[in-house]
Amino acid sequence: MVSSIANSLGFGSGLDVKQLVADLSNASRDPKIARMTSLTQANQTRISALAQARSNLDGFADSLGQMVSDGTLRSTPTVSDESVLGATSRAGLSADSFAATVVVNQLARAQTNYSGIVADKAAAIGTGTMTLTVGGVAKTITIDATNNSLEGLANAINASGAGVTASIIADEGGHRLIVKGPTGEVGAFTLTADAGADPGLSAFSTSGGMTVGQSAANAEFTIDGVAFSRANNIIDDVIPGMSLTLKKAAPGQGVDIGASRPLDMIKQTVGDFVSVYNQLKKSLVTASSMSGETTSLREIERELSNLVNKVLSSHGSINKLSDIGISSTRDGLLSVDNAKLDKVLASDAGAVEALFNPRRDATHTEQSDPGIAFALDAIRDKAVGVNGAIDRVSKSLDAKRENLADQLEKIEERESAYKARLEKQYGSLEAKLAAFKATQSYLEQQIKLWNNQGND
Known part of the structure; x- marks a missing residue:
């Protein structure tokens, strides 16, 4: 009706x-x-502004962290003869004062033994137990009806967990078993047939059975006359911040190593840092200047502003961004005094590099030498973490969006x-x-x- x-x-x-x-x-x-x-x-505008601020903060932290991790800002080692050894840099290389001469007397080797020829790798070789000893640690190798063959012996050795590798290669007239240990003298091994084992297993003993291909040996080298011995040919624990790869023995031949610092890249990074910081700052100001929930983003603004005078390294006099010519303007943005930056780079480029690419060793940690990337990551992680400024604002804006939709x-x-x-x-x-x-x-x-x- x-x-x-x-x-x-x-x-x-x-x-x-x-x-x-x-x-x-x-x-x-x-x-x-x-x-x-x-x-x-209005709420959607705040959400968009927050998303832009977070995107800029994430991008800033990630790009700076990537430059540090991929070595873009690290000093680059130089080697006079790369056929003898190679060198790569790690965080912590002090390029300004580093130079040395390396002599490679001997490369690290792994022990190898090989058996006589066996016509059929699947044929029975005998049953019983053998003892494989590496560095004083013994492992029992059992050969029974389930693995009585050259292949079975190789598989049992590989499954022992002793760090020794067994493989079978085809040779004229049959197959050989090759057993190889870890590099260095500590990798020397013995393989013996135990009492009661079938006589055929004795052919695979390292004493009187298999032939020695090469014996285990340490790498022997000197750096500026100081002798070193290592079990591997990759040396990470001698020169702070540098990894050496020994390629061939060259007794009596000195190879000069040093390092060059990427000064142009460091200077460009300082400029890029300021530019991206200012972009981030503007996006945060835009978001936090809006009335309502986004005003709490000023907490992040304050923490970013404090970066200029935050101690980022353990250097005595050049340990803050302000020490290399970066300062805040009246509107809270950053600017660079290039004349001051050039002067500091000329006097102590290593200290400038350490602000962006801090050393990492026993005395240079993330607490004593955080570097700008670590400090920025800390601000970002705090902001986006549970109950952080961005997390709080995001949850509040999302709740308001749902509430407004319900009201409508x-x-x-x-x-x-x-x-x-x-x-x-x-x-x-x-x-x-x-x-x-x-x-x-x-x-x-x-x-x-x-x-x-x-x-x-």
Whole structure:
């Protein structure tokens, strides 16, 4: 009935009741929807500003960390004869004062033994146990009906966990077993057939059975006349920040090693740091200047501003960004005094490098020498971590977005109900007006009829 009345609004009474209902309902709904739309747009603007600030912070920290980890800012070792040895840098190389002469007298070798020829690698070789000893640690090698073959022996050695590798190679007329230990003298090994083992296993003993291919030996080398002996040919524990790879023995031949510092890259990185910092700062200012939840982002702004005077290395006089010519402007952005930077690079380039690529050894840790990348990571991790500034703001804005959506849905429901009530009320009014109009028309006709009768 209501639907029928609503569909006939405006008919019979002469009034545009349908338009009247639309105007009244719109007058009630439109201001509320406009307000909710404005609040939703403002909240979305804050969400977008926060996302941009976080993206800039992540990008800043990640790109700087990548430059440090991939060695872009590290000093590069130089070697006078790379056929004898190679050198790569690690965090901690002190290039300004490093130079040395290396003599490689002997390379580290692994012991190898090989067996006589066995016609068929799957043929039985005998059963029993053998003892494999490496560095004083003995392992039992068991050969039984399940693995009685050259292949079975190789697999048992490899599965022993002794650090010795066994392999089978094809040779003219059959196959040989080759056993190889770890490099260095500590990798020397023995393989013996135990008492009670079948005689065939003795052919695979290192004493009287297999032939010695080469004996185990340490790498022997000197650095500026100081002798060193190592089990491997990759030497990481002698020169701080530098890894040496010994390639061939060259007794009596000195190889000069040193390092060059990437000064141009360091200077460019300082400029890039300032540029990206300012971009990040602006995005944070934009986000935090908005009213509401994003104002708490000023906490990150303050921590970033403190980076300029934060101690980043254990150097006595050049340990802060302000020491190399970086300073804050009145609006909180950074600028570089290139003249001061050039002067510091000329006097102590290593100290400048250490701000971006800090040394790492027993005395130079992330606490004593955090470097700018570690310090920036700490700010980022704190901000995005649980209950950090960005985390708090993000959760608050998301909750507000959901709340605004709920409010908008409820407003639409209430306004739809209000419009339905208006349609019902004015539909009833329309029906009454139509009835009154019909009555009026009837009375007018009767009066006219009465008048005409009276005139007769």
